[in-house]
Amino acid sequence: MQGSKAARRYAKALYALARDREVLGPVREDVAALLQLCGTCQDFNRFIANPVIPRHQRSSILETMFEPSAHPLTLRFLVFLDSKDRLGSLEDVCSVFIDLYQQEHKILPVDIVSAFSLNEDHIQRICDTFKQKFSKTIQHTTQVDPSLIGGFKVRVEDTIYDYSIHTQLEVLREKLLRA
Amino acid sequence: MPIELKPEEVSSILQSQLADFESTSQTYEVGTVLSVGDGIARVHGLANVMAGELVRFSEDVVGMALNLEEDNVGVAIFAVESAVKEGDEVRRTETIASVPVGETLCGRIVDAMGTAIDGNAPIQTDENQVIELKAPGIIKRQDVKEPLQTGIKVIDALTPIGRGQRELIIGDRKTGKTTLAIDTIINQRGEDVYCFYVAIGQKRSTVVQVYETLKKFGAMEYTTIIAATASDPAPMQFLAPYAGCAMAEYFRDSGRHALIVFDDLTKQAQAYRQLSLLLRRPPGREAYPGDIFYLHSRLLERAAKMSEEEGGGSLTALPVIETQANDVSAYIPTNVISITDGQIFLESDSFNAGQRPAINAGLSVSRVGGDAQTKAMKQTAGSLRLDLAQYRELEAFSQFASDLDVSTRQQLERGARLMQVIKQGINAPQPVAKQIAIIYAGVNGHLDDIPEDQVGAFEEQLHDALDSSYTDFAALINERKEIDDEVKETLERLLEDFKRTFRGE
Numbered sequence: 266m267q268g269s270k271a272a273r274r275y276a277k278a279l280y281a282l283a284r285d286r287e288v289l290g291p292v293r294e295d296v297a298a299l300l301q302l303c304g305t306c307q308d309f310n311r312f313i314a315n316p317v318i319p320r321h322q323r324s325s326i327l328e329t330m331f332e333p334s335a336h337p338l339t340l341r342f343l344v345f346l347d348s349k350d351r352l353g354s355l356e357d358v359c360s361v362f363i364d365l366y367q368q369e370h371k372i373l374p375v376d377i378v379s380a381f382s383l384n385e386d387h388i389q390r391i392c393d394t395f396k397q398k399f400s401k402t403i404q405h406t407t408q409v410d411p412s413l414i415g416g417f418k419v420r421v422e423d424t425i426y427d428y429s430i431h432t433q434l435e436v437l438r439e440k441l442l443r444a
Numbered sequence: 445m446p447i448e449l450k451p452e453e454v455s456s457i458l459q460s461q462l463a464d465f466e467s468t469s470q471t472y473e474v475g476t477v478l479s480v481g482d483g484i485a486r487v488h489g490l491a492n493v494m495a496g497e498l499v500r501f502s503e504d505v506v507g508m509a510l511n512l513e514e515d516n517v518g519v520a521i522f523a524v525e526s527a528v529k530e531g532d533e534v535r536r537t538e539t540i541a542s543v544p545v546g547e548t549l550c551g552r553i554v555d556a557m558g559t560a561i562d563g564n565a566p567i568q569t570d571e572n573q574v575i576e577l578k579a580p581g582i583i584k585r586q587d588v589k590e591p592l593q594t595g596i597k598v599i600d601a602l603t604p605i606g607r608g609q610r611e612l613i614i615g616d617r618k619t620g621k622t623t624l625a626i627d628t629i630i631n632q633r634g635e636d637v638y639c640f641y642v643a644i645g646q647k648r649s650t651v652v653q654v655y656e657t658l659k660k661f662g663a664m665e666y667t668t669i670i671a672a673t674a675s676d677p678a679p680m681q682f683l684a685p686y687a688g689c690a691m692a693e694y695f696r697d698s699g700r701h702a703l704i705v706f707d708d709l710t711k712q713a714q715a716y717r718q719l720s721l722l723l724r725r726p727p728g729r730e731a732y733p734g735d736i737f738y739l740h741s742r743l744l745e746r747a748a749k750m751s752e753e754e755g756g757g758s759l760t761a762l763p764v765i766e767t768q769a770n771d772v773s774a775y776i777p778t779n780v781i782s783i784t785d786g787q788i789f790l791e792s793d794s795f796n797a798g799q800r801p802a803i804n805a806g807l808s809v810s811r812v813g814g815d816a817q818t819k820a821m822k823q824t825a826g827s828l829r830l831d832l833a834q835y836r837e838l839e840a841f842s843q844f845a846s847d848l849d850v851s852t853r854q855q856l857e858r859g860a861r862l863m864q865v866i867k868q869g870i871n872a873p874q875p876v877a878k879q880i881a882i883i884y885a886g887v888n889g890h891l892d893d894i895p896e897d898q899v900g901a902f903e904e905q906l907h908d909a910l911d912s913s914y915t916d917f918a919a920l921i922n923e924r925k926e927i928d929d930e931v932k933e934t935l936e937r938l939l940e941d942f943k944r945t946f947r948g949e
Binding site: 420422423424425426427428432433436437440441 | 470
């Protein structure tokens with residue numbers, strides 16, 4: 266699990282609390298949204314990284330931003346993070362939280378990259394194979410990459426299962442060169 | 445690359461390859477580059493990578509996983525680092541760094557990964573060997589007992605090297621260290637020793653010069669040059685000696701003899717220091733990492749004389765260390781001195797005064813000594829050491845030559861002539877018989893009536909005479925291997941004869 270030690274501790278705390286209060290679902294959605302926000306919005310990143318803004322102003326801005334949409338626990342967590350001057354680790358905290366959630370619920374994120382866009386049936390079959398292999402629920406994302414020529418690649422954590430034509434041709438090339 | 449294949453052959457090869465080809469999926473483990481800088485890439489992922497494993501960044505760019513940390517892997521890149529960008533995919537190769545080994549390496553110039561860099565065909569061998577290998581255990585070894593003839597009189601007489609020994613060549617820059625090593629390699633012509641020259645951190649022009657010299661004297665037939673020059677990345681310079689050792693061990697473990705020269709280990713230590721500092725390993729004395737001693741000790745321990753059960757082969761190592769201002773008590777020199785079985789200490793003062801090889805016979809030592817000498821040489825050289833030591837003591841008084849008593853003056857004269865005897869030219873290694881002839885002449889007073897400045901000419905002509913008129917002497921001494929009565933008589937007669945002709949000129 267990546268993320269700094271501090272991020273892990275905060276994430277674990279939030280996760281445990283959310284689980285006890287049985288609000289894991291909504292909190293998880295909020296966290297996922299926050300993670301995406303950190304990944305896309307430069308202004309937000311600059312805001313949370315800025316040491317010049319005084320704390321009370323930061324927390325009031327956060328409240329204004331998130332009160333209407335976020336779960337109260339998430340909002341309280343944000344203010345809490347701010348009070349500990351740990352807003353800079355927000356992205357790490359969120360990704361560790363997602364990891365914890367996926368681990369506990371036996372969810373395996375899987376990236377499928379294919380040469381052509383696959384229909385639902387194909388995707389389902391791929392997911393079923395991996396579900397059987399790992400006995401976890403598959404959460405897939407798909408992507409199209411024409412350079413594969415044909416077939417597809419599946420990335421599970423750090424391992425890639427490569428069924429693409431491009432790689433097959435590479436292997437054949439190696440074999441012929443070495444002959 | 446010239447290919448001689450007929451069209452039908454090509455088709456049939458392709459056909460068989462394709463028939464065997466099974467379309468299977470490829471499974472490999474990957475990571476993502478977090479940051480790249482100074483030849484080090486930090487990679488996220490690669491959860492199961494092994495320490496020292498090779499990882500591939502792209503088609504041609506390879507790296508070695510050195511630092512396995514909690515949340516990232518530190519990878520040393522074996523290429524110009526502009527080849528790697530942040531976010532690149534890194535793939536495990538599941539192989540620990542290894543090099544090709546075998547007889548086909550003779551005569552080639554390769555880099556630290558075993559890739560040919562002399563412009564000829566790629567290296568083809570049957571075997572690959574892991575670069576980092578444990579040295580042979582105690583039971584697998586035996587005492588060093590055969591000589592490795594360097595062809596350099598002063599070394600073979602005073603600090604003889606045996607097969608399986610580690611002898612350090614240490615001195616300032618431009619004192620003749622590389623020349624000693626090259627002459628030793630040249631002298632292995634006709635012997636059964638395979639030679640390896642590892643150039644670490646040197647100029648490419650210097651490596652070319654070495655290559656040309658070896659080629660000129662026919663030494664490239666049995667020599668391999670492993671070059672990790674100054675512009676090669678630090679990981680290559682750090683690995684080159686180990687790669688060379690792996691290649692040389694192939695011969696050692698198959699009952700044959702090999703010689704490896706590391707020129708020089710100071711640069712390897714510096715490359716390793718660079719790598720360790722960039723990997724953020726804690727610096728120690730002189731900013732070297734804590735395991736700098738282990739770096740050299742595990743390398744040099746691989747030079748050994750194997751027991752008869754293991755084939756009786758040997759690997760002799762000649763590491764070279766460059767000192768600054770003759771300081772042998774600096775960190776790296778003291779480390780390596782304590783590892784090796786002796787050192788040959790070269791001094792710049794002697795070198796500049798014309799005494800070449802500029803060996804300090806007093807400080808140079810070989811801890812294997814007599815066992816590595818033929819009996820004949822042992823008998824001859826015994827008095828050489830003593831005479832030279834006495835000469836060194838009296839040298840300061842040589843200015844008052846006229847005021848001294850007869851015996852002191854005689855000692856000085858004898859010593860001065862012996863100093864001339866141990867001089868030797870570049871790329872001119874001498875066989876044992878010739879060495880014994882001239883040293884015998886020196887220690888037994890045959891040169892006392894020859895003017896000091898003519899000793900060189902005497903030696904040259906004596907050797908010519910041995911080749912032309914007195915050819916039976918070399919055969920005799922090579923057969924007897926010791927100076928028994930017959931040999932002694934032959935030699936005395938020979939010298940008397942020759943002196944008459946010499947004085948006649």
